[in-house]
Amino acid sequence: MSPTESQNSKPVPDEVLAEASVWIAKLHGDSRGRAIDNGFRRWLLAHPDNARAFELATEVWEDAENLRRFVTFRPATQIERSSAWRPAFAALACAMVLVLVAVVWYQYAGVISTNVGEQRQLVLQDGTRVFLNTDTAIVVKYDEHARRVELRRGEALFNVAKQSDWPFIVTAGDRQVRALGTSFVVRRDAQRLAVTLVEGSVQVSPVPPAITQLMQTVVDAPVAVEQTPAKAENRNNGEFTMSAGQRLTFSAGAPAKLDTPAVEKTTAWRRGQVILDDTPLRTAAAEMNRYNESKLVVEDVEAGELLINGLFQAGDSTHFANAVAEAYGLTVSKRGNDIVLSGKPVQ
Template structure:
């Protein structure tokens, strides 16, 4: 199957998503029976978009399971609850599916963002799942030859759907991360970009340009932490044009680019790298100044460390993302520091007692 066929189909029309949502709600209601199931089979066979819509709506239904638990409906004393609760629950659930499916439709084809302290999961048209961390912006552009997502800022976890003939590329700064059936994290801060491979394989290269006319030379990343000062550079080719050098990562490896610094390779804890997906921040011998900056990603109220000596303290532990007050109080209690709320800042001051 070529990438110009079903792999590059247009997104599911909203009307089909609405129809699929109604089918799912009816299947979870009291009216389910042989006739309903036969009708669903006929509808699925009418058009390939129907099957795609049903698959997407089913995923949204499953994602909405937690929301359905909190639907509160009034009970009538004159009728058994069973007679009306399930139809209303199905209708309410259908509404949830429609709202979420509509949200996915509006979002995943263009720009997707999260605010400070917000996290979000979206399912792209190809089945790829993207988890966005706090204050993140991505731009999705699926073309016939390539599935392309650009990370403009923040951090995202990509669980890429396997499409061998339709490459998946994440553009971040002046680099691109090419994957196939892979899970990886890309993070872009001011002056620093990091790519961490969780599962599968990725190739990280500079963005191709008009002069990059020669196939890239692939460098297998070494198993241990290292500096890679010459990798990922464009170098002249003996055959003319420019050859792009790229680094192929193994699971668990992280490639970090910083302004005016060598490319670094290390193997951080995957649990720590992906802790934000569980709403956690794991610190491992992290200087307090850097730890405060990490906590500040999740909160409009900012931690400020006044004393340089305190800022150099090494912090270890697991903290709730966004709970800056608890973090500041825990650090202050451990090292004899003072915490003061000053406007939108939580100021940590004093000389540490060790």
Template sequence: MSPLTQSPSRLPRESAAEIEAAAAVWAARVDRGPLAPEEQSALDAWAAADPRRAGAYARAMAANAYFDQAAALGPNLRADAAPAWTRRRTFAAAGGAVAASLFGVVGANLLWTRGRIATPKGDVRRISLPEGSAVTLNTDTAIRPDFSASERRVELLRGEALFDVAHDPSRPFRVVADGVSVEAIGTSFTVRRHEDGAVEVIVRQGLVDVRRVGAASGVRLPAATASRVDSDQPILAKALSPEAVDKAMAWREGRLDLTGKTLAAAAAEFARYSDYEIRFEDPALGRLEVSGVYSISDPEGFARAAALSLGLFAEPGAGGVLISASAAS
């Protein structure tokens, strides 16, 4: 019996990666043409068995719709080109109420505008790409994909993303961010654009080549290696422990590992996910170091815990919290 048609009650709880993979298979099958009645019934049953499946399927179908549009436009893809949604892709594919709910999930979590895929502030989402790769977009992140027969290219316009690249030696996978090119064949790595113009790369698996756009050579990064590329500095590799790699990517699970960061740096990280401000009565307080793992959705909880551990005080107010050396009178 196919994994897509087994009874959910006979299977252990699926991981998020397994659900995304199955959703990609269903989306690819629907993309080839109308489903047979028994296939449609199997899809409906699969999507209804777990609410996570509906969201994964919606993201896979939306990605397919986007890349169909990109392929149709080819090299003439315009910055203002929006993805083509068809009735077959959004409603007939999943049938009735299930399809309607999927369309709502897509609209709420990802934005497809002007040839871009983006997440709003505070949201983290994974999408499947039609050639088998996947990308996880961190908060307030935007990418512009451009796939052709000879190359898979993604421009990171802002933010941070994890790329899980399907192996395809005939089509290199290249991420371009602020003048930096990161190329892989089949691997897993993150790329982040910092506000100061630096580009940070962390390799989880495989090998990637990092170079400045137009340069003849660069630096090859193996697994558990990072590089922060500044405009006026040579590209250097820094070895990381497996634990450090996991900590750097904790945002995929809605967490921030802030061990060893200053209060000011921690506040800046939380500002990426929320408009709730963490302020300091004295800038010197921001230079104190903190430790611990915190939810990206709870900046006030972090401020209270950090203040308590440092003998400080956290006073919530309108739109934020003030950390001070003494309690408010």
């Protein structure tokens, strides 16, 4: 085998694929110019892995573009149950997130955040991998007693490195999630907190006041902190032990809710997707708005109650609006940077 063949047989490093995805986003963006083109050429020639990564990324981009024309949206009256998602997931399982991705090592306490439309992958000092979704902020604070991470806003997936004598604890609002070696997602919105267990086992419980003070000692760039969901009362003093596949949700003014959604839907953002299943259009628009500075606005109250089913690309609000408008006879227009869906629905 020649040196070139041997080199091509090796897998492309994840961080190089991440860099390639960034260049694809830049090359297809509105701000593309001579500086971006020159920078891309320098990066492409810097290492043989870069060209291989860009070729793979381009194939995924083109496949995703083709698939979007056929599987991104179906009206609620046409959606099949159970197996409706499988073809899309099988085809898009390897698709990269079409927003900025970074791979970074962190070995100190501090605030780590993403902007709207950005995602980031972190490897913490113990080997734990953290995936941050759009508009997310966390604080990392490890000491000899525990590995602690605070989710101040947004959504994060934690693949925890197992160390039985060094517990891993995520706090969000007035709740904490305690795990050893496991994988789980925590999402913190203004009036809602949700913990989804992908695999393993975790315990969710109220945060002791001393721990709240500990995490507040971290000083960094200002970070907006959401309202804490109301504490849920239960017979176990607010403690819950979760099993794989379960989601525990705390909403302001409501008791805690335990359900078992399809994990591939709750983690779809890791693949750059938004999956909607009988979701009211107004709620669906709010979900799409998480990934884009340009906001979707649904003007008609009746239209806002339409049930939407489908698979969409995170950040592609224009395609989402056009698909919904075509299915229900609505009108799409621009109002400043916003995308407005107006008119009475035709069903």
